[in-house]
Amino acid sequence: MGVEQILAHIPALRRYARLLTGDASRADDLVQDTLERACLKWSLWQPGPALRSWLLSLMHNLYLNQRRDWRHDDGHLPLDEAPEPQHEPMTQTGERMDMQQALALLPLPLREVLLLVTVEEYSYAEAARILDVPVGTVMSRLHRAREQLRGRVTALATTQRTVPLHLVK
Numbered sequence: 001m002g003v004e005q006i007l008a009h010i011p012a013l014r015r016y017a018r019l020l021t022g023d024a025s026r027a028d029d030l031v032q033d034t035l036e037r038a039c040l041k042w043s044l045w046q047p048g049p050a051l052r053s054w055l056l057s058l059m060h061n062l063y064l065n066q067r068r069d070w071r072h073d074d075g076h077l078p079l080d081e082a083p084e085p086q087h088e089p090m091t092q093t094g095e096r097m098d099m100q101q102a103l104a105l106l107p108l109p110l111r112e113v114l115l116l117v118t119v120e121e122y123s124y125a126e127a128a129r130i131l132d133v134p135v136g137t138v139m140s141r142l143h144r145a146r147e148q149l150r151g152r153v154t155a156l157a158t159t160q161r162t163v164p165l166h167l168v169k
Contacts (some may be wrong), residue, residue, distance in 0.1 A: 006038060009052045012120060016056060019115050020063055022104050030066070034059040056120070057130045060112065067108075102152035110145035113138050 013034060017027035037058050038045075045054050078106075103111060116127040117138070128135045 005051055006035065006055070008054055012052055013055060014122060016115060017059060019119060020112070030059060033062050037062060040045060053126055053130055056116070060130060072100060099153060102149050104144055105152055106148055108161070110141050112143040112144040112150065114149070117142055
């Protein structure tokens with residue numbers, strides 16, 4: 001395996017993992033797990049598809065597995081319900097960007113599609129392959145994600161900061 005091939009994709013993996021998990025340390029762990037899995041499964045990669053798409057598919061599946069397995073982890077909360085880490089610099093400032101907050105409130109299937117299409121700039125067909133869903137599902141989820149995001153950003157902009165964000169729906 002050419003390690004230099006994978007190294008070029010680490011920034012995209014880190015960006016997607018951070019947006020997916022909402023936490024830098026969990027994102028780094030997810031990237032590490034993805035890279036380990038890629039090394040173990042290297043023989044399964046077909047040179048035809050883009051390497052980045054294959055790596056993001058591995059990451060997506062690992063993330064879903066981690067979320068599914070939370071019940072077997074001594075009662076820890078699932079990743080989306082875990083309390084916000086206290087070491088986050090943004091937590092210390094007391095404020096977070098409205099868009100990031102609204103994005104975190106999106107259901108995972110909608111957030112995944114939105115991130116792949118808008119942040120990672122994948123086509124609908126490529127996103128469908130990564131998530132293993134039909135292209136129509138990608139289009140539908142993307143539309144719903146954009147509508148929900150638009151509504152939540154508007155709600156966050158008009159809501160006083162004294163209302164806890166988890167109560168804004």
